[in-house]
Amino acid sequence: MHPRTALLGGLGAAAAAGGAFLAVAATNGEAPQPVPFSHAHHAGVLGIDCRHCHYLAERSAWAGVPAMETCMGCHYPVVARPRVEPLRWRRTVALQGFAYFDHSIHLAAGVGCSTCHGRVDRMDRVVSPQRMTMRWCLDCHRDPSPHLRPPGAVADMDWVPSAEQDRLGRQRMRARGIDPDRLTHCHACHR
Amino acid sequence: MPAHDPSRRAFLTGLAAAATLGACGDGPPREAVAYVDQPENVIPGKPLFFATAIPLQGYAQPVLAESHMGRPTKLEGNPRHPASRGATDAFTQAAVAELYGPDRSRAVLAGDDAAAWADFAALAAAAAGPGLRILTGTVTSPTLARQLGMLADRGVRWHVHEPIATAATVGPGIALLSRLDRARVVVSVGDDLLGPGPHQVWNVARWAEARRRQAGGLLLVAEPTPTLTGTAAADRLAVPPSRLDALVRAIGAAFGVGGTTAPSLSERERAWVEKAVRRMGAAGARALLAVGPAAGAEAAALALAVNRVTGALGDTVTMIRSPAVTPPDGAGSFQALLDAMQAGVVERLLILDSNPAYTAPPAFRGALARVPMRYHAGPYRDETARLCHWHVPLAHALEDWSDARAVDGTVTVIQPLIRPLGGGVSAHTVLSAFLGAPAAPLETVQATWRATWDDGFEDRWAEALREGFVAGTDAQTVAEIAMPQPRETGGPAGEGLDVVFLPDPSVWDGRYAAVPWLQELPKPLTKVTWDNVICLPAAQAVRVGAGNGDLVEVVVDGRSVSGAAWIMPGQAADTLTLFLGYGRTAGAGLAAGRGYDAYAVRPDGAVTARGATLRRLGGASGLAVTQLHQTLAGRTDIVRTVGSGETAATDHPTASLHPPWPDLRPAWGMVIDLDLCTGCNACVVACQMENSVPYVGPEEVARGRAMHWLRVDVYHEADGAVFAPVPCMHCEQAPCELGCPVNATVHGPDGLNQMVYARCIGTRTCSSYCPWKVRRFNFFDYAGALPDDYRPQRNPDVTVRGRGVMEKCTYCVQRISAARIDARVEGRAVAEGAVRTACQQACPARAIAFGDLGNPDSAVSRARADVRHYAMLGELGTRPRTTYLARRRRA
Known part of the structure; x- marks a missing residue:
């Protein structure tokens, strides 16, 4: 083996190990949450719409972590509510500070919750279905058509593209003014 | 390629991952x-x-x-x-x-x-x-x-001390308020109408309105030391402060007020006065004679009488019930306290x-x-x-x-x-x-x-909070007062030099000394940061053999102060300017001990002094100056001045070897009107606050490492100066984009020259390729070196730049992104005026237009169609998106 290749290989192996570690860190669904909250129960069994709790998703960059009073609205509908401390959730998805993801524009474009977050309605503990890397973001930004849903279906966990999606997706891109050339430049996500 | 042979991309990916691991400390938040x-x-x-x-x-x-x-x-x-x-x-x-x-x-x-x-x-x-x-x-x-x-009802006496007189008063509880928008000619005798202070925004906005309407002859200024008002003047006369009174009396005599005998004037003074009187006579009630504190109380009373004769009083200047509450002892309030303290009561x-x-x-x-x-x-x-x-x-x-x-x-x-x-x-x-x-x-x-409020308190309170003001509370105008009688005075001609005391343009009377961003804000005319200087005319500098930065000593009434000399173009002969606000010993943070304390030689709160002496001391003070070059190196058309109807544009080749970018909208562009810029610096600080631009300290500024994304260059002329705010030009054929070896600065579809911090490896090639020198490099972790106390001020929509990364003006891309996202969510196009950059928003003169060049009706497109429109260094063929409107000849 050429010395340079060996060096590269060694570095690559070290880096790959680092990468593997990162992959775990970025999708660390096994970290204990402060309460054993089950999305499978709330979103799946009870069928509560994502936006009931993540009420900001259509209006803000952030989807929003529900306030405790949102929980209390169902759990203590009439009886006196106990005093509570704010919950400190462990994030399952965390982007680097220089990436400015905005929920509202993705929902407005017709990208559904499950496209990025997976079948949360089947997860007791939320685990990100993939590492949210720049390449993964760009795959969609280069051609979003397979993921564009009809209005009203963005929070539908059961939505699957129909056989017509190829045509419908392109139609929706045109109708919504989505131009991949404008989705792949740096300022689309970085500032 | 064999499977075991790592590709370059995989290698870099792994390396990046390893590097990221090493820098895990400041990763994304782990909790919600x-x-x-x-x-x-x-x-x-x-x-x-x-x-x-x-x-x-x-x-x-x-x-x-x-x-x-x-x-x-x-x-x-x-x-x-x-x-x-x-x-x-x-x-x-x-x-x-x-x-x-x-x-x-x-x-x-x-x-x-x-x-x-x-x-x-x-x-x-x-x-x-x-x-x-x-x-x-x-x-x-x-x-x-x-x-x-x-408290007064309980016998507590209240006194007022204000080191800088800003509001012109004409009697107890009555103030003068200029309305420059109504004026056709403004004659200022030592009154820094457009300079810093509580009235700056009020005056500059209204001056700009008048200026839009009228190209020439609007402002005539006589002043001892260059101010923002003087640099904006059509005809500026540099006179020692002791001559200001004579100028006012000469103008007064022409209008038949004050003494009957006109004071003796030099030829240049007489020419200026004659011009002022002629213009004022022609403008009638649309003339304004404004007199600053350096001219003295008699001159102020005379000016009031002149404004009354011309009809300006009640038109271009109004008497209003003073917004400032008058203390029991009126103007002598502080002296009354001092007397009482000394008497031991x-x-x-x-x-x-x-x-x-x-x-x-x-x-x-x-x-x-x-x-x-x-x-x-x-x-x-x-x-x-x-x-x-x-x-x-x-x-x-x-x-x-x-x-x-x-x-x-x-x-x-x-x-x-x-x-x-x-x-x-x-x-x-x-x-x-x-x-x-x-x-x-x-x-x-x-x-x-x-x-x-007699009734409806809740509603009126809520409205006041929502609007930010209580409607209808502007001060009542006062129609008539007992006019103060101007007395005829003749100041004895003194030996030695005249001295003017001015508030510092960045730290005012010293109260902002602990704000590092203001300390690092280059003073409009000297571009000195973190220090005050002693301004002197060139002749005095030659006489004592001092250059910029050399230590000189000024003695006034037996008290002395020493500071760095600064040769100020346009300084009146035999006149020194001392700036208040420095030489602090406590409560000034990083500025403690910087500069000299001009209060130490200021006689009893006066704005001028006479009979001062100047001598050079050994040594020099290491001033941190942001504009180092004293020459244009033959480039005379960087800032342009045109006469009425003249075009500012020059023909230069527009051909390029590089293919043009597709015409996409919105096509963001900016036009800065040099005719309206007064050099006030509001844009510079607004930019820093919006974009979390750190200060770096005087040592780094002296090394040329100040981080201002937007700088205001000053070009001194024969009798004035031109200010040119210079942000990133966002060139359509940007040299920086060609220079970067890692594509860390690239072109966006909306015309923005994008800077990608995460890609930047700090070669600084882009900066060396930039003809305007608007790129700023983080030689150290400046943002991280700031005290943690400042962290909450950072704009959460702007990336914090680390060490080794280039940064520059982004046209406030976070505001563009916010407007774009809002428009998309609501299913419409970004409206004209929906994006206002921080510099544009702050500008009192509204000198900055920003918007979509693709929209022919946008303010920026209309500005581009103006005959005064030109591109700074446009001959380089980079097709800047930031362009300028030439200054109009003012005489």
Whole structure:
């Protein structure tokens, strides 16, 4: 083996190990949450719409972590509510500070919750279905058509593209003014 | 390629991952903390704006304060406010940084020991009575005035000390307010109308309005030292301060007021006066004669009489009920206190938000020692605090309730955005403690307005908070007063040099010394940062053999001060300018000990002095200057001046070897009108606050490493100067984009020259390729080196730049992105005017247009169609998106 290749290989192996570690860190669904909250129960069994709790998703960059009073609205509908401390959730998805993801524009474009977050309605503990890397973001930004849903279906966990999606997706891109050339430049996500 | 052979991309990916692991400390947040109760109207991720005001020397500077989940991050002008029309000055822009300043006082002190507020309050409750005096700065706050009135009922006498006279008064409780928008000719004799101070935004906005209408002959200025007003003048006369009075008397004589004999004038002076009189006569009531404090009280009275004769009084200048409340002893208020202190009749003294131990004549310190009990309430533990028995930290304007009047008298209710960060106490709380009736500032302020408004308090209060001002509270105009009688005076011709004392354009009277962004703000005409200089005319510099930065000594009345010399083009002969606000010894943070203390040689609060001597000392002061070159190197058309109807554009080849970018909209562009720019620097600080641009300190500035994304260049001319704000040009064929080896600076579809921090490896090639030198490099971790106290001020929508990364103006891309996202969510196009860059928003002259070049009706497109339009260094063929409107010839 050429010395340079060996060096590269060694570095690559070290880096790959680092990468593997990162992959775990970025999708660390096994970290204990402060309460054993089950999305499978709330979103799946009870069928509560994502936006009931993540009420900001259509209006803000952030989807929003529900306030405790949102929980209390169902759990203590009439009886006196106990005093509570704010919950400190462990994030399952965390982007680097220089990436400015905005929920509202993705929902407005017709990208559904499950496209990025997976079948949360089947997860007791939320685990990100993939590492949210720049390449993964760009795959969609280069051609979003397979993921564009009809209005009203963005929070539908059961939505699957129909056989017509190829045509419908392109139609929706045109109708919504989505131009991949404008989705792949740096300022689309970085500032 | 064999499977085991790592590709370059895989290798780099792995390396990046390893590097990321090494830098894990500052990764994304790992926790998401839920609200218990959702606050009303808060949409996390979107800022809220609250209408409030920042007082400058007591006068409200109206703002819309931006809050990100409880953190104030930026102050925008309040566009609905009648006094400011949405603009701000540099001081107001920096107020949000001052809020977080680590040098603010944070504890009640008894001597050097921390004490409890309750102890002070108990002491204060027992202190009110005839033995107590209160010393404040200018008071415009109706609530503060009400509290002082209640204390007066208990025999407490109130005094005012303000080191810089800003409002021209013509009698007790009556102020003059210029309305430059109505003027066709403004003759200023030593009045810095457009310069820093509470009136700057009011005056510049109205001057710009007049200037848009009228190209030439608007402003004639006689002044001892160049100011922003003088540089904007059509005809500027440099005269020593001792000659200002004679000029006013000569103008007065021409209009038949004052003495009958015109004073003797030099030829140049006579020519200027004749021109001024001719123009004023032609303009009639549309003429304005403005006289500054350096000309003296007699000149001010004469000017008033002249304005009355021309009909200007009541038109271009109005007499209004002064927004500032007059203290019991009127103009002699401070002297009355000083006399009483020296006579030993002051038993207790409360100094509220004033620093007289630094700003008052030295006699004050001696007299202060004779007061048995001294209380100080102020934002810093400054020179005065250290001489007092008690010190109370005052809350910032963004931290508690208050009210204040703007220069036109309009009241703004000041509302807090955040609880006091360091335990600061409101001035109202301090006074209510002395009244023995402790009350929260909100109650105190509401009580004032409950009593003022007969009914409908709740609605009117809510409206005042929403709008940011109380409609209809602008000051009443005063039609007629007993005119002060001008007396004929003839100042004896003195030996030696004249001296002018000016407030520092960046730190004012010294009160902003602890704000590093203001310290690092280049002074408009010298571009010196972190220091004050002694301005002298070239002839004096030659005489004493001093160059820029050399130490010189000035002796006035036997007292001396030494500082760095600065040869000022346009300085009057035999005249020195000393800038107040430096030489601080306490409570000034990083600026402690920087510069010289001009108060030390200032005779009794005067704005001028005579008979000074100047000599060179050995050595030099290492000044940190941001504009180093003293020559244009033959390039005479960087800033252009045109006559009426002349075109500014020059023919240059537009061919390019590089293919053009597709024409996509919006096509962002900016046009800066050099004719309206007064060099006030508001844009520079606004940019820093919006984009979290760090300060770097004087040593780094001296190495040419200041980080301002937007700089204002100054070009001195024969009798004036031109200011050119220079942000990134966002060239369509950008040299920097070609230079970068890693594609860290690339072109966006909307025409923005994008800077990608995460890709930047710091070769600085882009900067060396940039003809305008607008790129800034993080030689060190400047942002990280700032005290943690400033972190909450950072704009959460802007990336914090680390060490080794290039940065530059982004056209406030975070604002563009926000507008784009909002428009897309609502399914519409970005509207004209929806994106306002921070510099554009702050500009009092509205000199900056920004918008979509693809829209022929946009303000920026119309500006581009102007005959005065040109591109700076356009001959390089880079097709800048930031372009300029040439200055119009002013004579």
